[in-house]
Amino acid sequence: MALGKILVAQGGGPTAVINQSLVGVVLEARRHKGIDLVYGARHGVRGIINEDFVDLTQETSHNLELVAGTPASALGSTRDKPDQKYCHEIFEVLKAHGIGHFFYIGGNDSSDTVRIVNDEAAKAGYPLRSIHIPKTIDNDLVCSDHTPGFPSAARFVAQAFAGANLDNAALPGVYLAVVMGRHAGFLTAASALGKKFHDDGPHLIYLPERTFDVDKFLADVKAMHSRHGRCVIAVSEGIHDASGEPIAARLAKDLEHDAHGNLQLSGSGALADLLCEEIKAKLRIKRVRGDTFGYLQRSFVGCVSDVDQREAREVGEKAVQFAMWGDRDGSVAIKRTGYYSADYELVPLEAVAGKTRVMDDEFIAPSGTDITDAFRLYLRPLLGSGMPDAFRLRPAPVAKVLRA
Amino acid sequence: MALGKILVAQGGGPTAVINQSLVGVVLEARRHKGIDLVYGARHGVRGIINEDFVDLTQETSHNLELVAGTPASALGSTRDKPDQKYCHEIFEVLKAHGIGHFFYIGGNDSSDTVRIVNDEAAKAGYPLRSIHIPKTIDNDLVCSDHTPGFPSAARFVAQAFAGANLDNAALPGVYLAVVMGRHAGFLTAASALGKKFHDDGPHLIYLPERTFDVDKFLADVKAMHSRHGRCVIAVSEGIHDASGEPIAARLAKDLEHDAHGNLQLSGSGALADLLCEEIKAKLRIKRVRGDTFGYLQRSFVGCVSDVDQREAREVGEKAVQFAMWGDRDGSVAIKRTGYYSADYELVPLEAVAGKTRVMDDEFIAPSGTDITDAFRLYLRPLLGSGMPDAFRLRPAPVAKVLRA
Numbered sequence: 001m002a003l004g005k006i007l008v009a010q011g012g013g014p015t016a017v018i019n020q021s022l023v024g025v026v027l028e029a030r031r032h033k034g035i036d037l038v039y040g041a042r043h044g045v046r047g048i049i050n051e052d053f054v055d056l057t058q059e060t061s062h063n064l065e066l067v068a069g070t071p072a073s074a075l076g077s078t079r080d081k082p083d084q085k086y087c088h089e090i091f092e093v094l095k096a097h098g099i100g101h102f103f104y105i106g107g108n109d110s111s112d113t114v115r116i117v118n119d120e121a122a123k124a125g126y127p128l129r130s131i132h133i134p135k136t137i138d139n140d141l142v143c144s145d146h147t148p149g150f151p152s153a154a155r156f157v158a159q160a161f162a163g164a165n166l167d168n169a170a171l172p173g174v175y176l177a178v179v180m181g182r183h184a185g186f187l188t189a190a191s192a193l194g195k196k197f198h199d200d201g202p203h204l205i206y207l208p209e210r211t212f213d214v215d216k217f218l219a220d221v222k223a224m225h226s227r228h229g230r231c232v233i234a235v236s237e238g239i240h241d242a243s244g245e246p247i248a249a250r251l252a253k254d255l256e257h258d259a260h261g262n263l264q265l266s267g268s269g270a271l272a273d274l275l276c277e278e279i280k281a282k283l284r285i286k287r288v289r290g291d292t293f294g295y296l297q298r299s300f301v302g303c304v305s306d307v308d309q310r311e312a313r314e315v316g317e318k319a320v321q322f323a324m325w326g327d328r329d330g331s332v333a334i335k336r337t338g339y340y341s342a343d344y345e346l347v348p349l350e351a352v353a354g355k356t357r358v359m360d361d362e363f364i365a366p367s368g369t370d371i372t373d374a375f376r377l378y379l380r381p382l383l384g385s386g387m388p389d390a391f392r393l394r395p396a397p398v399a400k401v402l403r404a
Numbered sequence: 405m406a407l408g409k410i411l412v413a414q415g416g417g418p419t420a421v422i423n424q425s426l427v428g429v430v431l432e433a434r435r436h437k438g439i440d441l442v443y444g445a446r447h448g449v450r451g452i453i454n455e456d457f458v459d460l461t462q463e464t465s466h467n468l469e470l471v472a473g474t475p476a477s478a479l480g481s482t483r484d485k486p487d488q489k490y491c492h493e494i495f496e497v498l499k500a501h502g503i504g505h506f507f508y509i510g511g512n513d514s515s516d517t518v519r520i521v522n523d524e525a526a527k528a529g530y531p532l533r534s535i536h537i538p539k540t541i542d543n544d545l546v547c548s549d550h551t552p553g554f555p556s557a558a559r560f561v562a563q564a565f566a567g568a569n570l571d572n573a574a575l576p577g578v579y580l581a582v583v584m585g586r587h588a589g590f591l592t593a594a595s596a597l598g599k600k601f602h603d604d605g606p607h608l609i610y611l612p613e614r615t616f617d618v619d620k621f622l623a624d625v626k627a628m629h630s631r632h633g634r635c636v637i638a639v640s641e642g643i644h645d646a647s648g649e650p651i652a653a654r655l656a657k658d659l660e661h662d663a664h665g666n667l668q669l670s671g672s673g674a675l676a677d678l679l680c681e682e683i684k685a686k687l688r689i690k691r692v693r694g695d696t697f698g699y700l701q702r703s704f705v706g707c708v709s710d711v712d713q714r715e716a717r718e719v720g721e722k723a724v725q726f727a728m729w730g731d732r733d734g735s736v737a738i739k740r741t742g743y744y745s746a747d748y749e750l751v752p753l754e755a756v757a758g759k760t761r762v763m764d765d766e767f768i769a770p771s772g773t774d775i776t777d778a779f780r781l782y783l784r785p786l787l788g789s790g791m792p793d794a795f796r797l798r799p800a801p802v803a804k805v806l807r808a
Contacts, residue, residue, distance in 0.1 A: 013575070014570070026490065055800040059798060073575075163475055268677055293700075296567070357683075396458050396462040401500045
C-alpha cells in the first residue's frame with residue numbers, strides 16, 4: 001500500500017494544455033481518501049533534487065481552474081534529462097518526503113525518467129507508484145492515438161497557414177514557413193488543415209519522414225509557382241538529406257546542442273532564410289518570404305483546441321485513478337474509440353520510454369510533398385470546435401473598355 | 405454631379421480587417437440611389453491600369469458578410485507605388501469606364517496615389533470623387549486616433565508575448581522577438597499589453613523612435629536577466645543606430661529593397677538571430693531564443709479585435725456617405741470621442757498623403773525601453789473583448805527535509 005502523499009511535476013517544452021493535466025491530477029487526487037497531501041515540484045526533476053516543492057493542497061479549486069486554462073507549465077519546467085545517478089537522487093528525495101506516488105507530465109524523455117526512478121524504488125523495496133502523463137506538441141509518443149498539446153499546436157499551425165495563404169494570394173509570391181518537429185512531421189503536416197479551396201496553400205509540405213533534396217525542392221517550387229502564380233510551403237525544422245544530416249546543420253555554422261544531445265533547431269530563423277535565398281538565387285523569383293513559427297506555435301495564448309483541453313484534463317485524472325484503484329505503474333495512453341471519442345489506458349513504462357513515433361506512410365502522399373485524406377480524417381476532430389473559416393468573392397468579371 | 409459607377413480597390417499589406425472596409429463600401433453603396441454599379445479592381449492600382457475589374461453588384465450580401473470576416477485583401481493587393489504617369493493611366497481607365505467615385509483602401513502610400521489621381525481628374529475637368537480609406541497594421545497615419553488593422557495586429561502581438569512570457573517563465577532564459585513596424589513602434593509597444601503580473605515580460609522594449617545602441621542593449625539585458633533570472637525582449641524591425649542606419653542593415657549583407665525604395669526588413673529572421681548571437685557571445689547566457697513574428701502578425705486567422713472589425717466596417721460605410729452626401733474628396737479619419745467610442749471625419753488628402761506618424765513621447769517611458777500608462781490606456785480598448793488572461797499558482801512552499 002502506497003503512502004498518502006503524492007508529487008506531480010512538469011517536464012520538457014510547455015504546451016497550451018499541460019496545466020490541464022496538472023489540475024486534473026490535483027483535483028482528482030483531492031477526492032481520493034488515500035491521498036493526504038499533493039505536492040508539486042518546481043521546474044520538473046530539477047526541483048525534486050533541490051526539494052523545491054509547493055503544497056498544491058492549499059490551492060483553491062477556483063484558482064486551479066484558472067491555471068488550467070493558462071498555457072505553459074505553471075510549476076515551471078526543465079530540460080534536464082536525468083541519468084541513473086540523477087534518478088537515484090530523485091528517489092532519495094521522494095523517500096525522504098514520504099512520497100507514495102510520483103506523477104510526471106512530459107514527453108518520451110520524461111517517461112524514461114519515470115521508468116528509471118520507478119526501478120530505483122523497486123530495487124530499494126520502497127512502495128512507490130510512478131505514472132507518466134503524456135504531453136508533447138510533436139505527437140511523437142508511441143502507444144497513443146495522439147498526445148495532449150499536439151492538437152492545440154496543430155490548430156495554431158493550421159490557422160497560421162490559412163492566414164498566410166490568404167496573404168500570399170493577395171500579394172502573390174513564394175511564402176515558406178518552418179514548423180517545429182525534430183523527427184516527426186505531424187505538426188508540419190497540420191499545415192494542410194488550413195486549406196479550403198483546391199488551389200489554396202500550402203502547395204508543398206516537407207516532412208522529416210522523407211529525404212530532402214535541394215534540387216528536387218527547387219523543381220517542386222518552380223512547378224507550383226508556374227501553376228498558381230504563387231507558392232506556399234510548409235517545411236519541418238527536421239528536414240535532412242539522404243545521409244541523415246539536417247539541412248539546417250549544413251547551413252548554420254555554429255548550431256548549439258541542448259542538454260539532451262539534440263541539435264538546437266528552434267529559436268533560429270536560419271533554415272527559412274537559407275531556403276528563401278536558394279529560391280531567389282536559383283529560380284529568380286522576386287517576392288520570396290520566409291517565416292519561422294518558433295515558440296509561437298507552442299506558447300501562443302488564445303489558440304487552443306477544446307478537445308485537447310478536455311483530454312489533457314482527463315489524462316491527469318485517469319493517471320490518479322490508475323494509480324489509486326489499479327495500484328499500477330505506467331504511462332497513460334489515449335485510444336481513439338469513435339469519430340470522435342477517446343478513452344484512456346495505462347501502458348507499461350518500457351513500452352513508451354525513450355521511443356519516438358513518426359508519421360505512418362498512409363498519412364503521407366506518394367509525392368512526398370503532401371498529406372493524405374487519412375491524415376485529414378485523423379487530425380480534423382482533434383482541432384476542436386470554432387475553427388476560423390475563409391471565404392472568397394465569386395468571380396463576376398467586367399468587360400474591358402480600353403483594352404477590349 | 406458624379407457618375408453612378410463606383411470603383412473600390414485594396415492596396416499595400418493585407419490586414420485582418422481590410423475586407424470589412426471593402427464590404428462596408430459595397431453594402432453602403434448599394435443603398436444609395438445615385439450608385440448603379442460597384443466595381444472592384446483586382447490587385448489594387450495594377451488591376452486598374454490592366455482593367456481587371458469585377459462587378460461586386462452581383463455578389464450576395466450573405467457572401468459579402470463571410471468575406472468581411474476573412475482576413476487579407478479579398479480583391480488582391482499590390483506593392484506598386486504609382487508615379488504621376490501611372491496615376492494618369494489610372495485616371496484614363498476610370499474615365500473610359502465612366503467611374504464617378506474612386507475608393508482606395510490602403511496606407512499613406514495609397515493616400516498619396518488617391519491624391520494624385522484626384523488631381524489628374526480635376527485638371528481634366530472630369531467629375532471624380534476620390535476617397536482614401538485608412539488601413540495599416542503600423543498605425544502610422546497622421547490625423548487618426550489609430551488605423552484599422554492595427555488593433556488586430558496589436559492583439560496578436562500582445563497575445564504572442566503573453567504566451568512567450570509564460571513559456572520563458574517555465575523554461576527560463578532570454579527570449580527575443582522581432583515585431584513589424586519600419587518607422588513607428590506602435591506594434592512593438594503593443595507587446596506590453598501582454599503583461600499582467602509586475603515581473604512578467606516583455607522586460608525590455610526597443611522602438612524605432614529611440615536610437616538603438618548595442619552596448620546599452622547588452623547592459624539592459626544583463627541587468628534584467630540578473631533581476632528576474634530570465635528576460636523577454638520586444639524589438640522593432642526598424643531599430644537603427646544614431647546615424648539612422650538600421651541595425652538589421654549592418655548585419656544582413658544583401659538585403660532586398662522593395663518597389664517603394666524601402667529596405668526589406670520583413671520575411672527574414674536575420675535581426676533576431678544576430679541579436680541572439682550578441683547576447684550569447686557577450687553575456688554568456690546559455691539559453692537564448694529569438695523569434696521573428698513575420699507575416700503571422702498581420703495574417704493569422706483567428707486573432708481579431710471586434711472593435712477593429714466594427715471600425716474597419718464603419719470607415720468603409722462612412723467613405724461612401726462622405727462621398728455621396730458631402731460630395732467631397734478626402735481621407736477618412738478615426739477620432740476618439742470617449743473611453744471607448746469613436747467617430748469619423750473626412751480630412752483633406754494632402755493632410756495624410758505620404759506622411760508618417762510615430763509614437764508620441766508621452767507613450768514612451770524615460771528609460772526608452774518601456775511604455776507608459778498613457779499608452780496602455782490608449783491601446784487597451786482597441787484590443788476588443790475576450791482577451792485571454794493568464795493565471796498563476798499561489799506560493800505555498802514545503803519545508804525541505806534533506807537540505808533542511
